Amino acid sequence: MCGARLGEDLPPPGPDVGPTPPRRSGRRPASSPALQLPCDDAAIAALLSPRKLALDCGGASAGGVEATKLLKASFGSLSDNRAALDLTGPFKDAERAVLLDSETRHVLAAAVVHVRAGSVLEVPLFATAKKFRGQGFGSALYAALAGLGRRLGLQTLVVSATDESRAFWVRQGLHAKKFCGAAEKSAMSSLEQRGLVTSFENTTLMAAPIPQGLEPPPLALDQRDRDRLPGLKARAAATTHCYEDINDKGSFWVAADGSRQWRAPYPADEMLTGVDPNVKWVPYKELEAFFAGPTRGWGLRCTRDIKDTEFVVEIVGRCLSFEEYEQLEDKTYAVGFPENISEAKRAAGDRLQYIDPKTEGGLWRFINDSEEAPNLRLVYIPRFEKPSAKNPDGVLPKRAFLQAAHDIPAGVELTWDYGPAYPRPWKEAEASEAGGQALRVDEGGRRAAAKWASAEPGRSVSSPTPADVGAAERCRGEASTRGGTGEGRVSGGADARVEKPALAERDRATTDRKLWPGAFDAGWRIREACRNAAKNSHWKYVSPEGKDYTSAAAAASASGRGESRPSGLVATAAAASSGHESGAESELEVECEGDKEWFAGVIKSYSSRRGLCVAYDNGETQYEDLDDWGLDDLEVVGFEGDDTTSSLQHLHAFDTSSDEEEPHMTGALSAEDAAATSAEDAARAPARACSTCTLLCDDPQARSCQAISDGGYEQAAEQEEGRLRGAKLDDEWVGKGELPPALVARAEELVAQREAERSALSASQGSDSDSDASPASSRSKPNELAGAIPPVRLAQLAGRARPGEQQQRNVGGDLCT
Numbered sequence: 183m184c185g186a187r188l189g190e191d192l193p194p195p196g197p198d199v200g201p202t203p204p205r206r207s208g209r210r211p212a213s214s215p216a217l218q219l220p221c222d223d224a225a226i227a228a229l230l231s232p233r234k235l236a237l238d239c240g241g242a243s244a245g246g247v248e249a250t251k252l253l254k255a256s257f258g259s260l261s262d263n264r265a266a267l268d269l270t271g272p273f274k275d276a277e278r279a280v281l282l283d284s285e286t287r288h289v290l291a292a293a294v295v296h297v298r299a300g301s302v303l304e305v306p307l308f309a310t311a312k313k314f315r316g317q318g319f320g321s322a323l324y325a326a327l328a329g330l331g332r333r334l335g336l337q338t339l340v341v342s343a344t345d346e347s348r349a350f351w352v353r354q355g356l357h358a359k360k361f362c363g364a365a366e367k368s369a370m371s372s373l374e375q376r377g378l379v380t381s382f383e384n385t386t387l388m389a390a391p392i393p394q395g396l397e398p399p400p401l402a403l404d405q406r407d408r409d410r411l412p413g414l415k416a417r418a419a420a421t422t423h424c425y426e427d428i429n430d431k432g433s434f435w436v437a438a439d440g441s442r443q444w445r446a447p448y449p450a451d452e453m454l455t456g457v458d459p460n461v462k463w464v465p466y467k468e469l470e471a472f473f474a475g476p477t478r479g480w481g482l483r484c485t486r487d488i489k490d491t492e493f494v495v496e497i498v499g500r501c502l503s504f505e506e507y508e509q510l511e512d513k514t515y516a517v518g519f520p521e522n523i524s525e526a527k528r529a530a531g532d533r534l535q536y537i538d539p540k541t542e543g544g545l546w547r548f549i550n551d552s553e554e555a556p557n558l559r560l561v562y563i564p565r566f567e568k569p570s571a572k573n574p575d576g577v578l579p580k581r582a583f584l585q586a587a588h589d590i591p592a593g594v595e596l597t598w599d600y601g602p603a604y605p606r607p608w609k610e611a612e613a614s615e616a617g618g619q620a621l622r623v624d625e626g627g628r629r630a631a632a633k634w635a636s637a638e639p640g641r642s643v644s645s646p647t648p649a650d651v652g653a654a655e656r657c658r659g660e661a662s663t664r665g666g667t668g669e670g671r672v673s674g675g676a677d678a679r680v681e682k683p684a685l686a687e688r689d690r691a692t693t694d695r696k697l698w699p700g701a702f703d704a705g706w707r708i709r710e711a712c713r714n715a716a717k718n719s720h721w722k723y724v725s726p727e728g729k730d731y732t733s734a735a736a737a738a739s740a741s742g743r744g745e746s747r748p749s750g751l752v753a754t755a756a757a758a759s760s761g762h763e764s765g766a767e768s769e770l771e772v773e774c775e776g777d778k779e780w781f782a783g784v785i786k787s788y789s790s791r792r793g794l795c796v797a798y799d800n801g802e803t804q805y806e807d808l809d810d811w812g813l814d815d816l817e818v819v820g821f822e823g824d825d826t827t828s829s830l831q832h833l834h835a836f837d838t839s840s841d842e843e844e845p846h847m848t849g850a851l852s853a854e855d856a857a858a859t860s861a862e863d864a865a866r867a868p869a870r871a872c873s874t875c876t877l878l879c880d881d882p883q884a885r886s887c888q889a890i891s892d893g894g895y896e897q898a899a900e901q902e903e904g905r906l907r908g909a910k911l912d913d914e915w916v917g918k919g920e921l922p923p924a925l926v927a928r929a930e931e932l933v934a935q936r937e938a939e940r941s942a943l944s945a946s947q948g949s950d951s952d953s954d955a956s957p958a959s960s961r962s963k964p965n966e967l968a969g970a971i972p973p974v975r976l977a978q979l980a981g982r983a984r985p986g987e988q989q990q991r992n993v994g995g996d997l998c999t
């Protein structure tokens with residue numbers, strides 16, 4: 183069955199239990215000669231020292247009382263673990279490895295490590311101190327241990343993973359036997375047969391090959407380092423991702439006349455409280471979508487700890503029959519029931535086969551898949567009962583929920599297992615990456631789609647298996663949502679094409695103006711990037727062949743019109759002068775080639791990805807890509823006002839009221855703020871937070887937050903991701919509302935020139951003849967504009983730490999903060 187799997191039986195309500203510490207199964211590992219960990223290894227020390235970390239190894243007293251306490255707190259509740267804790271009995275040859283803060287000597291993480299004959303590095307116990315969790319210390323200790331294993335020429339690293347720690351180990355590259363490659367599987371079997379590993383009850387044995395070589399592996403950072411990225415609460419997530427949040431209303435059917443028929447109020451047998459009167463819910467407001475990286479896209483996390491068995495979300499959305507599901511253009515989000523339930527439903531005439539949250543849903547639509555270590559499980563009510571003689575229709579599930587499979591600390595990404603039928607093209611990418619070949623998931627998706635489409639030339643949507651359709655559609659959705667070129671789109675025959683719903687399009691005149699004369703007739707279209715994106719001026723440029731481009735310049739380039747802007751804006755003039763008294767927003771004038779017409783507008787924001795967002799006086803809002811303009815084409819036409827009411831009142835959005843050092847975005851002062859704030863204060867004032875999201879935004883009233891919809895959030899998130907991984911920061915990053923630095927620098931240069939001219943003029947004439955010029959006359963005669971923003975102000979603006987610079991200063995402290 184395609185679509186993610188919808189549910190398993192709701193388990194009977196159970197006690198609210200915490201994580202179960204591992205218990206030894208009683209199997210005895212074979213004795214082996216003792217091997218010492220080379221803990222004084224210089225390469226390992228070099229790996230750790232930039233993070234101000236140190237490794238201490240030895241017997242049961244290594245790391246002192248603090249390490250003993252940590253291991254006891256994590257594993258000491260069962261007497262069976264005593265031997266491992268005290269390094270006695272079967273663990274007499276084991277060692278303790280402790281990660282310390284090299285300055286404070288605090289114990290950050292500790293492990294018991296056994297070097298076993300058979301080239302195995304066994305880690306029976308591993309714990310990170312509670313107050314230091316989620317900061318990468320566990321990953322650092324793992325990297326150090328793997329490095330030591332390398333040094334000793336060991337082949338396999340084996341751990342006993344609890345349910346809670348499985349996701350951590352998966353991130354480090356370890357897998358349970360079921361998910362291991364063939365080589366690892368046989369290695370694990372042989373280890374088990376020879377009794378070379380210690381298995382604990384309630385744990386899963388996980389293993390990874392230890393890559394050989396002298397260099398220690400790079401430090402991987404823990405997933406929870408992403409916590410620092412701002413998240414999107416329900417309302418902002420819905421606005422940003424173009425869907426309606428119906429979490430409070432539940433699922434609905436669409437009637438023939440297009441109206442919605444809500445499933446609530448539910449009959450008694452569909453009430454969760456009927457199954458478990460003490461059901462505990464995670465408050466919806468504690469959930470937030472966050473950017474989980476370019477491969478996974480967006481994910482979901484909770485801002486508070488979740489207890490085992492708590493209910494996290496209900497699967498809400500549009501109810502679909504099988505036939506309706508088949509018509510879906512994008513099946514990425516729809517979930518269906520497992521085959522046996524689906525069959526029973528079909529036999530009983532139950533239309534409810536899928537629930538799709540794509541356009542109407544809840545935050546659950548962001549929850550990513552984890553086959554191996556999900557922390558949520560899908561449960562449904564009523565509990566499924568097969569049709570029987572007594573009850574010919576059986577009992578068919580109607581509602582589904584995601585419930586915590588174990589305790590989940592705040593900030594950890596929530597995941598569930600999409601089920602066996604869900605196509606996972608990203609696994610191909612992961613496998614290639616593991617093999618040393620970096621392959622982005624979008625390429626994997628496109629390749630998978632192309633493979634599906636080419637496997638059988640006659641394939642069509644009318645006759646494939648549901649799994650085929652799901653696979654192809656998901657791959658297609660993935661390729662296009664991740665900016666794919668569309669090359670892998672499924673088109674195995676005319677009827678394999680799935681019609682898109684009508685997206686708003688620009689008319690012929692606008693298309694020709696924005697692209698080039700004749701573009702519309704040649705088949706080019708300017709279409710909203712996703713449904714309802716037009717209201718945010720989020721357009722894409724679609725070629726006659728159906729390929730999407732994100733900018734007019736890219737479209738022009740693809741059409742063979744060269745890299746530069748084909749005909750539209752030639753930019754003989756650009757940024758600067760404010761016509762507003764407060765001077766809060768910079769005005770811009772642009773001349774279109776050919777018709778010699780000047781278009782006036784106001785710069786609303788700038789994103790390095792999409793360029794300047796300009797609100798033109800004719801009511802249109804358009805992104806202008808500065809890369810298409812040579813800076814020599816830009817001419818600063820002047821500035822109005824004095825220190826307190828000058829233009830270019832853009833500033834970086836540091837929240838100076840908090841301790842947080844990292845600027846997120848930049849913002850522009852509102853007219854009132856700018857008027858009321860002195861130039862110096864303005865340069866330091868915190869920008870206002872947008873009412874729809876956690877970001878800073880210059881339009882707090884906007885229903886849709888431009889800061890997010892213009893890609894600023896994702897860009898910032900990717901930057902943050904890069905920073906966390908120690909990647910070089912993109913110097914060119916400029917967030918929302920900040921003018922491009924090159925433009926500011928050019929403006930500064932021209933203004934300084936102008937100032938010099940003015941001084942020279944006033945020295946010779948004894949007067950300042952520019953002081954009466956009005957903005958209107960300024961615009962009509964740009965070069966004669968009067969009034970200049972004092973160079974010192976521009977220098978202040980330009981000289982403030984930019985987000986990238988500020989972030990770079992913090993890099994060294996990542997693991998230690």
Ligand SMILES: C[S@@+](CC[C@H](N)C(=O)[O-])C[C@H]1O[C@@H](n2cnc3c(N)ncnc32)[C@H](O)[C@@H]1O
Binds near residue numbers: 656
């Ligand atoms: C229901 S959506 C989940 C939300 C999605 N990440 C987003 O940004 O909207 C399912 C899609 O997310 C992506 N995805 C989910 N789990 C993933 C994983 N473990 N690795 C990579 N991509 C994943 C795949 O593109 C999949 O088709």
